[in-house]
Amino acid sequence: MDMNFAGRRLDMARCHVMGVLNVTPDSFSDGGQFNRPEVAIARARQMAADGAMFIDVGGESTRPGATPVSVQEELDRVCPVVEAIAKELEVVVSVDTSAPEVMTETAGLGAGLINDVRGLQREGAPEAVAKADIPACIMHIQGEPETMQARPEYRNVCREVSSFLTERMRAAELAGIRPENIILDPGFGFGKTLEHNLQLLAAMEQLHVLGHPLLVGMSRKSMLGAITGREVNERLPASLAAATIAAMKGVSIVRVHDVRETVDAVKVVTAMKEAR
Numbered sequence: 484m485d486m487n488f489a490g491r492r493l494d495m496a497r498c499h500v501m502g503v504l505n506v507t508p509d510s511f512s513d514g515g516q517f518n519r520p521e522v523a524i525a526r527a528r529q530m531a532a533d534g535a536m537f538i539d540v541g542g543e544s545t546r547p548g549a550t551p552v553s554v555q556e557e558l559d560r561v562c563p564v565v566e567a568i569a570k571e572l573e574v575v576v577s578v579d580t581s582a583p584e585v586m587t588e589t590a591g592l593g594a595g596l597i598n599d600v601r602g603l604q605r606e607g608a609p610e611a612v613a614k615a616d617i618p619a620c621i622m623h624i625q626g627e628p629e630t631m632q633a634r635p636e637y638r639n640v641c642r643e644v645s646s647f648l649t650e651r652m653r654a655a656e657l658a659g660i661r662p663e664n665i666i667l668d669p670g671f672g673f674g675k676t677l678e679h680n681l682q683l684l685a686a687m688e689q690l691h692v693l694g695h696p697l698l699v700g701m702s703r704k705s706m707l708g709a710i711t712g713r714e715v716n717e718r719l720p721a722s723l724a725a726a727t728i729a730a731m732k733g734v735s736i737v738r739v740h741d742v743r744e745t746v747d748a749v750k751v752v753t754a755m756k757e758a759r
Contacts, residue, residue: 486663486696488575488595489617493536495696498730498749501537501577501738502530503702506560507544520563524571527564531572534746537596538572539738540564540589541579545600545673554584562588569593577620583607590615596666598698598738600624600673602651609658620666620698620736621651625674640679641686644669648693666736668698672706680706684725687732700738701725702745723748 485492493499506523527538542560543552552560561578569576569592577596578589583605586597590611597619603609612619623644625635637643648667656662669683669690680701690697701707707721708714719741726737726745730752739745 484696486618486666489590489593491573491575491595493575495735497753498734499536499736500534500742500746500749501539501698501700501736502527502533502535502742503541503700503738503740504530504538504564505541505544506564507542520567523564524567527568527572527574530742531574533743535574535742537575537577537736537738538568539577539579539598540568540594542585543580545579554582557582557585558588561585562592565589565594566592569595581605581608583611586611587615590617596620598622598668600670602647603655603658604651609655609660612655612664613659616661616664618664618666619655619660620668621648621655622668622673622698623647623670635674635676635679637675637679640675640682641689644683645690645693648690652693652695662695665695666698667693667695668700671699671701672704677706677709684728687729687734691733696735697733698736698738699729699734701729702737702739702741719744727752 484495486495504523504527530538540561542557565576565578575595576593577598578594579598580586581599581601595617597612600622601624602621652665655665671680702722703715703718707718711721723744726739727748729737730749
């Protein structure tokens with residue numbers, strides 16, 4: 484199935500790599516590395532050269548315990564970077580935001596995807612995406628980034644994630660978002676324990692019944708640290724394993740920090756699937 488990202492069509496039956504570009508001072512893995520526009524744009528060029536089909540620009544850290552930023556500060560961080568990447572590179576510019584004002588402004592600058600970790604729950608967010616008429620990724624989260632890892636609890640995490648995503652899909656469609664513009668993300672690490680994350684990963688195929696492409700992000704996350712005992716910058720092998728599992732389970736987009744290595748891993752999965 485093809486999806487139109489602001490004029491760039493991609494086959495979502497294949498797995499694509501999304502490079503993470505945090506223009507923040509406090510993101511969990513790369514905070515402060517790319518928060519100057521010229522450095523961020525150079526990083527985007529490298530990720531595109533390494534094979535990223537999407538570059539996800541974020542101006543507000545959503546790590547556990549992160550402090551929210553003002554809309555104006557988020558706009559100041561992301562807009563110059565989004566505009567420059569959209570003009571220069573043959574990639575889909577994704578914007579990691581929950582703020583309707585940021586969605587509207589960046590769509591006008593060439594963004595082709597809105598990636599909202601809060602599942603379009605903020606007032607005006609679904610309407611902003613509908614008006615921009617570009618795809619949106621709706622992610623599951625329990626709570627808010629500041630508190631989500633305090634005591635996450637589920638009776639059945641897979642069922643509850645699916646129910647949440649179904650409810651948010653309906654709200655999105657009622658606001659005018661076309662069904663063909665919806666991507667879903669189970670939200671690894673967002674209000675979930677290690678056990679919850681592993682249960683979700685094991686049952687990933689169940690989310691395909693919702694009828695939309697899936698995006699997942701597990702790169703360098705604490706769930707991988709808990710499994711391996713490795714620090715954030717030592718989690719490349721674990722991140723590649725997680726991305727490979729996701730690709731084998733039919734995910735359309737894997738969101739990662741290490742683009743070149745993940746592109747190679749996805750190529751192996753794709754070749755195996757095509758040989759069947």
